[in-house]
Amino acid sequence: MSSEEGGFGLTLAEKFFGFILVIIGAIATYYTFTSIDTLGAFTGFFGFLSILPIVVGIILVTAKTEQ
Numbered sequence: 001m002s003s004e005e006g007g008f009g010l011t012l013a014e015k016f017f018g019f020i021l022v023i024i025g026a027i028a029t030y031y032t033f034t035s036i037d038t039l040g041a042f043t044g045f046f047g048f049l050s051i052l053p054i055v056v057g058i059i060l061v062t063a064k065t066e067q
Helices: 003-033 036-062
Strands: none
Touching: 003 036
16 A cells, blocks of 8 residues: 555545535534524524534545645
8 A cells, every 4th residue: 555545545435524514514503503493593693503504524534635
């Protein structure tokens, strides 16, 4: 196994983890903004917390991994 194969696996894992974060963030954002009446004053806080994984996931998906 060469270092290039390990680099490819690392890149694939990073992209996969980023994609999972985007999906989780999207689901959390959907449920946060469909429950505005229940959350009340905390909607903005939970909205921020649910958008954060989306941003991190997009960064992981678009980042170029050095090999």
